[in-house]
Amino acid sequence: MWKRWTSIVLFGVMAQAVSAAEPDTREGSKAECPDALNHEFRRLHSNEDINLCERFGGQPLLVVNTASHCGFTSQFGGLEALHEKYAEQGLAVIGFASNAFDQEADSEEEAATVCYENFGVTFTMLAPTPVTGDDANPVFKELARQTEEPGWNFNKYLVAPDGTVVKHFGSRVKPDSKDMTQAIEQLLSDTQ
Structure with a gap:
């Protein structure tokens, strides 16, 4: 993709506007994204397809397998709180709806x-897709290769911009837990 960067002053801050002409060298471009993320998924209850590299390449991620009728479904609230707290610092929360555990x-x-x-979710939620076994989507195959596949709903994987899993949190670890908060803040500090 070819783009030309033009500087625009907005409220005294330099912003980048994109137009066609030069290579896209922004941090987070598709070219810098790990292969496992270079896939399209459909947004939940939408016709919109999202290429994870184009949308989130170069960002730290919190990837979660979710289900709507699970004892851990209330964690959507905590995940939304993490999204609200850390999105401006670069963390992207991505929920993969799944029926892997029939819930x-x-x-x-x-x-x-x-x-x-x-639950007022505003972070990216993707349409149901397999997250376990041979049919798992490519993202969860890579997460399982690096750590372990989800044993239940609401497994949380903290992923560095280069695609390395920094930490895996099981279903029982709440999004607002001290361990999770510390790991997120350390990753954000390391990537800035």
């Missing part, structure tokens, strides 16, 4: 209601 909603509409209406 996803019967329809995407119902899953979207649980996420967006019941």
